[in-house]
Amino acid sequence: MIKKGISAIRNELPSIIEDAENDLTVMSKAFFNKLLEEFRAMDDLLVHCDTKIQIANKNNDVCTRLGDVLSIGAITSIALYAAAGDGKDFVNGRHLSAWIGLVPGQHSTGGKPRLLDISKRGISYLRTLLIHGARVVLRHSEKKNDRFSLWAQALLKRRGHNKACVAVANKLARIAWVIMAKGETYRPAM
Structure with a gap:
């Protein structure tokens, strides 16, 4: 069971995917791994956009x-x-x-x-x-x-x-x- 929230996904999902003794199938682990990669990419994009907004604010x-x-x-x-x-x-x-x-x-x-x-x-x-x-x-x-x-x-x-x-x-x-x-x-x- 994973807690709610973005930080829980960041911290707990990688260890759940890598855990060999849980009941997740190989296919579901691959699926969750792909979702985690997309989540990290989206997270990086949001940080990048936030930085651009801060820079635009300072320059205006x-x-x-x-x-x-x-x-x-x-x-x-x-x-x-x-x-x-x-x-x-x-x-x-x-x-x-x-x-x-x-x-x-x-x-x-x-x-x-x-x-x-x-x-x-x-x-x-x-x-x-x-x-x-x-x-x-x-x-x-x-x-x-x-x-x-x-x-x-x-x-x-x-x-x-x-x-x-x-x-x-x-x-x-x-x-x-x-x-x-x-x-x-x-x-x-x-």
């Missing part, structure tokens, strides 16, 4: 500045830059956020506007990255007492976890637009 001024924002790491910053460029195509942060799909849909009738769930139109990959980053921000904000963390915690209590995640992701997208389009650096609110 916008990505470097985006990396200073809470929960925006190398992958999110390079994805934002790849999709939105320097952000100057957007009038403001709300337009970038709407383009990603992080703003509520609207339905108006009889002069009464009604806000719906988030539109989910736009770039789902960026939306996913920003929402996952927002989950991290919410998880760690309860231990902090800066303005952003206090706002996030109040929102979490008032609206619930999922809506707070989307709202924080929306705020992160707007902060990212200022950094990209205006050339600012991230200055956390005290």
Whole structure:
């Protein structure tokens, strides 16, 4: 029996394949050996891609500045830059956020506007990255007492976890637009 997880496969599968006294057939050992080779090749490829992302991040001024924002790491910053460029195509942060799909849909009738769930139109990959980053921000904000963390915690209590995640992701997208389009650096609110 092998444990779950990538590290267990890396550490335990080679010894299972080489063990002559287990009940695996020769064919199944050959099959598992081939799968292990493919796994190692994929693992090496991922390490190579990670290295390329890190290098691209260091060589790009916008990505470097985006990396200073809470929960925006190398992958999110390079994805934002790849999709939105320097952000100057957007009038403001709300337009970038709407383009990603992080703003509520609207339905108006009889002069009464009604806000719906988030539109989910736009770039789902960026939306996913920003929402996952927002989950991290919410998880760690309860231990902090800066303005952003206090706002996030109040929102979490008032609206619930999922809506707070989307709202924080929306705020992160707007902060990212200022950094990209205006050339600012991230200055956390005290």
